[in-house]
Amino acid sequence: MSSHVTPSPAIPRHSASARAVLAELLHHPLAGHWPAEFQALLCVNAARLRGEQGQHAQAGRWLHKARALSQCAVTLREIEQLALMPQ
Numbered sequence: 001m002s003s004h005v006t007p008s009p010a011i012p013r014h015s016a017s018a019r020a021v022l023a024e025l026l027h028h029p030l031a032g033h034w035p036a037e038f039q040a041l042l043c044v045n046a047a048r049l050r051g052e053q054g055q056h057a058q059a060g061r062w063l064h065k066a067r068a069l070s071q072c073a074v075t076l077r078e079i080e081q082l083a084l085m086p087q
Contacts (some may be wrong), residue, residue: 013042018049020051021067022042022045022049024041024045025042026043026046035067036069036070036071037070037071037072037075039069039072040066040067040069040072040075041063041066041075043062043063043065043066043069044062044063044066044075044079044082045079046059046062047062047063047066047079047082048082050062051082051085059082060083063079063082063083066079066081
């Protein structure tokens with residue numbers, strides 16, 4: 001029996017960083033069909049990364065999109081906390 005494991009084609013080997021994986025998920029052709037709360041969480045994480053990079057205008061746009069998608073109190077609270085962070 002062979003112990004050779006082939007990598008999954010769904011997650012390319014070159015996308016090792018969280019930033020690259022997040023970008024792939026945000027721009028996935030079927031992302032519009034995913035549950036709204038999952039999309040909102042992706043947007044929250046994109047906003048967090050943009051904020052850490054000093055790209056506050058882009059972070060604000062991601063938070064706005066996340067707020068429009070989310071109906072979960074915990075996610076909405078996280079969005080508000082990120083929106084209050086100093087720029």
